[in-house]
Amino acid sequence: MRPLFHPAIEDLKPEAILSALSDRERVAIFAQIAGLGSSGTCTALSNLGGRVIPKSSLSQHMKVLREAGLIRGERHGVEMRNHSRCQEVDARFPGLIAAILGAYGRPQEEANAG
Amino acid sequence: MRPLFHPAIEDLKPEAILSALSDRERVAIFAQIAGLGSSGTCTALSNLGGRVIPKSSLSQHMKVLREAGLIRGERHGVEMRNHSRCQEVDARFPGLIAAILGAYGRPQEEANAG
DNA sequence: TCCATAGTTCAGAAATTCGGAACTGTTGAT
């Protein structure tokens, strides 16, 4: 598949990041990807909060996170591997991700190293 | 007028804060109130970004900011004076507001002292 | 009382979000 759209680091918009992370489900997805360090597939992410997220909704969530610049997705074979862009985002907006994940009560151990 | 609803500090929700600040118009309003230190009235805030915000829209924006816990509004005579709750919010979610205002490129000089 | 000012509420239009169904693209088996 042709590569998905990912914004360049200089094109990141704070409002897109905040909007993406103003949804608990997306935060849980993002935190999981950031925490893993790499390679969160959609199916692995579809059952995070005790609720099964419909795959069309999950696909939308991933798109929102991707287009906000928070994650990068690459197809490997039949599946999509997602990893966070925390380092890049943190270089552009220092402390933002850590503060947000911190506010949501996550240990954010990988927030600056994913 | 009976006091408007303001959430207690322990009831603040990160998603409400991020949602409130995922809109540039609201960020501009909030940054202005935080920067002033106190007393932003609606009419003083209605012409921030070169656009005149309709007063019904402005009223909604103020409500969103208020219910997210970012500002406090008190009626003084015929007008409403708004001031930020930055200190309280910062105590609850350290660094969050500074990081957000920083990301939007504001000097946030009052972000921890409003 | 009557008017002006500051802001809120109402209500319909426009935009966004949600999620099941259908679809695309990839791998592996026959």
Place this chain on the structure above:
DNA sequence: ATCAACAGTTCCGAATTTCTGAACTATGGA
């Protein structure tokens, strides 16, 4: 090559949210 299975995307209608002009409420002053 054909078929099936799987991972994810796209489509589209329903539900929800946002926007804003118009009407309304509350306060102060003449």
